[in-house]
Amino acid sequence: MRYSDGAQFGEGPLFLKGHGTENDFVILPDPDGELKLTDSRVQALCDRRRGLGADGVLRVVRTAALEDAPDSVPGDVWFMDYRNADGSVAEMCGNGVRVFANYLVHAGLAEPGEIPVGTRAGVRPVVTRADGRVTVDMGPAALFGRSRTAVGKENFPGVAVDLGNPHLACVTEADLDGLDLSSQPPFDPQVFPKGVNIEFVQRTGPGRVRMRVYERGVGETRSCGTGTVAATVAALDADGATTGHRIVDVPGGTVEVEVTEQTSTLTGPAVLVAAGRLDALWWELA
Numbered sequence: 001m002r003y004s005d006g007a008q009f010g011e012g013p014l015f016l017k018g019h020g021t022e023n024d025f026v027i028l029p030d031p032d033g034e035l036k037l038t039d040s041r042v043q044a045l046c047d048r049r050r051g052l053g054a055d056g057v058l059r060v061v062r063t064a065a066l067e068d069a070p071d072s073v074p075g076d077v078w079f080m081d082y083r084n085a086d087g088s089v090a091e092m093c094g095n096g097v098r099v100f101a102n103y104l105v106h107a108g109l110a111e112p113g114e115i116p117v118g119t120r121a122g123v124r125p126v127v128t129r130a131d132g133r134v135t136v137d138m139g140p141a142a143l144f145g146r147s148r149t150a151v152g153k154e155n156f157p158g159v160a161v162d163l164g165n166p167h168l169a170c171v172t173e174a175d176l177d178g179l180d181l182s183s184q185p186p187f188d189p190q191v192f193p194k195g196v197n198i199e200f201v202q203r204t205g206p207g208r209v210r211m212r213v214y215e216r217g218v219g220e221t222r223s224c225g226t227g228t229v230a231a232t233v234a235a236l237d238a239d240g241a242t243t244g245h246r247i248v249d250v251p252g253g254t255v256e257v258e259v260t261e262q263t264s265t266l267t268g269p270a271v272l273v274a275a276g277r278l279d280a281l282w283w284e285l286a
């Protein structure tokens with residue numbers, strides 16, 4: 001079908017859909033940074049009725065083609081330009097970077113194994129594994145204070161953790177299923193001036209925790225990779241430790257987190273679901 005300006009249906013940008021423990025993303029290959037990725041288009045892409053539906057957008061672009069890439073990221077590295085569903089830019093996405101690496105291998109843009117990925121938090125080494133899981137070196141998980149939130153009438157103290165993006169991780173004995181996370185839990189803007197991702201963490205057994213999360217710029221999601229690392233830091237802190245390993249169960253699946261003195265790693269599944277083309281007119285009007 002041809003439109004009046006001659007554009008044909010399906011001639012819009014290529015996209016892929018993928019997820020990591022059901023934290024889902026639209027992947028937009030854009031090697032030379034030519035797509036005009038406005039907040040409005042990100043919101044439309046992520047809308048689960050008028051768009052493709054996702055928690056966020058991963059634009060695949062050469063670092064050299066980006067104006068706001070950190071100087072620490074070499075120009076020849078593929079850059080994950082991450083946007084939350086509300087269109088906001090975030091520094092890092094632990095599930096997204098693992099899906100991103102799988103896309104690079106799928107598209108023949110990287111060999112399987114260790115792949116450096118540029119992010120606004122710096123370069124993150126990602127390793128695609130023979131068992132299909134993907135590991136990312138998330139960098140040091142910095143506990144930088146204590147704060148609190150509330151759900152309904154219940155207060156939740158927690159730890160402030162920097163993973164490149166900000167987190168408030170609250171260990172609790174409360175029943176996580178009873179928490180109403182349909183709206184933004186309150187937070188202290190003095191501690192989190194750029195907003196915050198808020199995790200609710202229950203210790204469920206030796207070396208294992210369960211987590212729900214309200215993500216900055218999205219709302220409640222089925223998983224949050226940086227959030228699982230923050231949850232692990234909080235669980236270690238509650239156990240009087242600063243390093244260790246935790247299995248983290250999230251509504252969308254299970255991941256493994258290791259925190260050491262030097263860095264932190266996240267390992268789990270990362271799936272590519274589909275590929276296609278956006279309609280050119282839809283993209284123009286979005």
Ligand SMILES: N[C@@H](CCC[C@H](N)C(=O)O)C(=O)O
Nearest residue numbers: 090093094095165224225226
């Ligand atoms: N889901 C992501 C985190 C995405 C960014 C976050 N919402 C923020 O604004 O910091 C992950 O897997 O880490």
